Amino acid sequence: MGGYGDVKLLRDDGKRLDGRTVDEMRPVSIEAGVLPAADGSAMVTHGLNVAVAAVYGPMEAHPRKIQRQDRAVIDVRYNMAPFSTGDRIRPGFNRRSREISKVTAEALESVVLVERYPRSKIRVEIEILAAEAGTRCVGITAAAVALADAGIPMRDMIVGVASGKIEDTVVLDLDKAEDNYGQADLPVGILPNTGEIAFLQMDGDLSIEEFNLAMEYNFKAASEIHVLMVDALKRRYERGDN
Amino acid sequence: MVELVPTLLRQELERLAADNQRIDGRGQWDSRNVSLEVDCLYNAEGSAKVVWGDTIIYAGVKFEIRTPWPDRPTQGSLMCGAELRPVAHRKYEPGPPSPQSIELGRVVDRGIRESGCIDMEKLCIVPGEKVWGVMIDIHVLSDGGNIFDAAGLAAIAALRTAVVPAERFDVGEDHRLLVNGSPIMASFTRAGGRFVYDPSEEEELGGDERIHITLGDEGHLHSLQKGLRGVFTPSEFAEILAVAEQKCTELREMVAEKEGN
Numbered sequence: 250m251g252g253y254g255d256v257k258l259l260r261d262d263g264k265r266l267d268g269r270t271v272d273e274m275r276p277v278s279i280e281a282g283v284l285p286a287a288d289g290s291a292m293v294t295h296g297l298n299v300a301v302a303a304v305y306g307p308m309e310a311h312p313r314k315i316q317r318q319d320r321a322v323i324d325v326r327y328n329m330a331p332f333s334t335g336d337r338i339r340p341g342f343n344r345r346s347r348e349i350s351k352v353t354a355e356a357l358e359s360v361v362l363v364e365r366y367p368r369s370k371i372r373v374e375i376e377i378l379a380a381e382a383g384t385r386c387v388g389i390t391a392a393a394v395a396l397a398d399a400g401i402p403m404r405d406m407i408v409g410v411a412s413g414k415i416e417d418t419v420v421l422d423l424d425k426a427e428d429n430y431g432q433a434d435l436p437v438g439i440l441p442n443t444g445e446i447a448f449l450q451m452d453g454d455l456s457i458e459e460f461n462l463a464m465e466y467n468f469k470a471a472s473e474i475h476v477l478m479v480d481a482l483k484r485r486y487e488r489g490d491n
Numbered sequence: 492m493v494e495l496v497p498t499l500l501r502q503e504l505e506r507l508a509a510d511n512q513r514i515d516g517r518g519q520w521d522s523r524n525v526s527l528e529v530d531c532l533y534n535a536e537g538s539a540k541v542v543w544g545d546t547i548i549y550a551g552v553k554f555e556i557r558t559p560w561p562d563r564p565t566q567g568s569l570m571c572g573a574e575l576r577p578v579a580h581r582k583y584e585p586g587p588p589s590p591q592s593i594e595l596g597r598v599v600d601r602g603i604r605e606s607g608c609i610d611m612e613k614l615c616i617v618p619g620e621k622v623w624g625v626m627i628d629i630h631v632l633s634d635g636g637n638i639f640d641a642a643g644l645a646a647i648a649a650l651r652t653a654v655v656p657a658e659r660f661d662v663g664e665d666h667r668l669l670v671n672g673s674p675i676m677a678s679f680t681r682a683g684g685r686f687v688y689d690p691s692e693e694e695e696l697g698g699d700e701r702i703h704i705t706l707g708d709e710g711h712l713h714s715l716q717k718g719l720r721g722v723f724t725p726s727e728f729a730e731i732l733a734v735a736e737q738k739c740t741e742l743r744e745m746v747a748e749k750e751g752n
Contacts (some may be wrong), residue, residue: 284633285545286580286692297533301632303578326577326585331628332535332551335659340574340588340628374578376632378549379533 256430258415265415267424274410274422274470279390279477281398281485289399291481293391296424297381302391303374304399310370321366325354327388329377349385350375356438356448357392362402371401382428386411386436389448394478398485405443406478408471411436412463419459421466435463441475444468500697501683508683514693520734522689523637525742527644529652529749537653537668541645544691545635550645551628552653552668556660559615559622567614567622571600573629573642580634594718596629599643599676601714602705603627603650606674613669616662623655625668636692639703643676648746672708673743677735679704681721686731688738704732706739 257266264270275296284290287303294300310316315324327349331337357373373395375388386409393407413423414433423431433455438448455463507514517523523544532538537552559566573596577583603609614623627650629642651670657663680690682698690698700721705714717723 284547284578285635286633287578288581299532301578303632305577305581308581328576328578330549330551330630331572331574331626332532332538332553332630334534337553337555337626337628340572342585372577372581374576376576376578376630378551378630379535381533 256426258427258430259418265420266426271418271420272466272469274473275424277474277477279394279481281394281481282488287395287399289395289397289401291391291394291398293387293394295383295387295390296422297379298377298384298387299379300384300387300391301376301378302388302395304392304395304401305372305374306399307366307369307371307401310368315370316368319367320363321361321369321371323354323357323361323363323371323373325350325357325373325375325392327353327375327377327385329380329384333377333380349388352448352450353385353389353392356389356407357396359447360393360403360405360407360440361396362404365402371396382423382425383411383436385409385450386438389438390474390478394481397482405440405445406475407438407447408441408474408478409436409438409448410467410470410474412466412470414453414455414459414463419462419466421470433459433463435460435467437464437467439468439471441471496696500693504683504694504697506683508685513682513687515691519685520688522738523691525644525745527648527745527749529648535649536656537649537651539645539648539652541641541648543635543637543641543644544689545633546631546638546641547633547635548638548641548645549630549632550642550649551630552649553626553628554656555624555626556616556621556662557624559619563611564619565615565622566611568611568624569600569604569609569627570624571603571627571629571646572596573599573631575631575634575638579631583634594716595639595642598639598703598705598714598716599627599629599646602643602674602676603646605713606672606705606707608647608670608672608674608707609650610669610671621662625650625653634692636695637678637689639678640676640689643674643705644742644746647673647675648749651746651750673746674705674707674713675739675742675746676703676705676714677738678702679731679734681723686723686727688731688734702728702731704735706735708743710736
């Protein structure tokens with residue numbers, strides 16, 4: 250987390266700088282089946298974040314050393330477009346994107362019925378086109394919708410959400426200023442039907458009580474986003490072009 | 492990934508060409524539907540999304556302040572790069588930039604640069620010390636054929652709607668980037684033995700060489716590129732050049748219309 254203290258993030262009326270209450274998320278919209286070349290795809294806008302996910306496969310797993318005899322491997326690439334941030338990002342993988350790709354793959358492998366496809370690979374490509382804090386969560390949500398759009402069986406959806414702490418107050422869904430100047434960030438991937446957690450990271454400073462409240466907000470947000478995910482998939486099949 | 496070129500697809504393209512037909516029902520010089528959206532991404536100083544048939548491409552413009560080259564102390568710089576990321580098609584794999592993505596970026600770059608639409612002198616902030624570097628990044632999200640024309644269109648539309656973020660760098664007020672003209676690309680692929688405009692994915696897969704022509708506002712040529720294996724005659728080129736003139740004019744009007752909004 251960035252600096253503390255100096256930057257005011259809560260207004261006198263207790264609302265946040267963009268007018269949200271502490272447990273209010275930014276507006277979210279989801280569309281499934283947005284990329285014609287992919288087997289499954291989705292676009293999620295979450296506040297000013299824009300994430301696109303594409304799924305290819307199941308396909309032959311190569312190089313062969315990544316093959317697993319008893320299940321499919323999920324090969325995730327999380328990538329930020331060069332123009333997605335304030336300063337241009339040099340194209341290519343960096344340590345941050347490698348780590349996010351790894352933990353995202355492990356989260357998705359926890360919900361996809363990977364044992365149905367031994368020795369194969371499912372490619373998940375997450376592209377962040379615009380970043381305004383919380384891109385890894387938006388990417389996970391997009392990836393889950395894209396996997397469902399590709400017809401890949403899953404035991405549940407997975408929803409990426411985050412809560413955090415600003416000015417000693419727990420808030421849902423940090424925006425850019427809150428992420429930069431806040432005190433904690435707790436991104437999680439929630440299985441909305443089972444209530445399980447498949448993705449968890451955190452940085453900053455939270456008491457146990459604050460953690461519990463942040464998790465409560467995250468579960469609330471996950472069920473709201475889940476409704477939008479299901480709705481996007483339904484619209485996709487009503488449209489019926491693929 | 493090595494692409495298989497099915498003999499049956501090649502035969503089908505030849506059969507169709509003999510009847511002056513195309514695989515998706517278009518005429519020889521017909522385009523697929525093109526839609527253009529500008530200023531669509533937060534954080535990019537200029538942005539555009541092009542949906543061209545099944546092809547989807549974003550372009551984003553970013554600025555940086557850099558030291559000018561010693562031999563050109565009053566000139567800024569322009570760079571246009573393209574990424575054919577694995578998101579765009581199952582045939583694209585992760586790794587360092589492929590020759591195809593480098594070719595795409597460079598052909599678009601040449602068309603914009605050589606048209607002179609960006610006056611490098613106007614990108615100077617303090618001679619010998621500070622100049623603007625303009626960077627256009629082309630991000631291919633879905634390759635449904637003819638990514639060159641879609642990339643060229645997205646790049647010039649993003650550039651023409653870009654705002655120089657001078658306030659953020661503390662060097663004056665934000666202002667629209669000055670762009671004099673709209674270089675536009677038109678691409679042709681030999682499919683079934685004859686050239687067609689705006690090749691689809693199947694026509695590229697079962698086709699031969701391709702030719703990319705970038706024309707400026709005055710109808711002058713600014714970049715040409717012949718790609719892949721094959722040869723063509725001067726009279727074939729004259730024919731597609733005439734088609735390119737018309738197509739580029741139509742697309743230039745589309746860019747102008749979006750800018751007005």
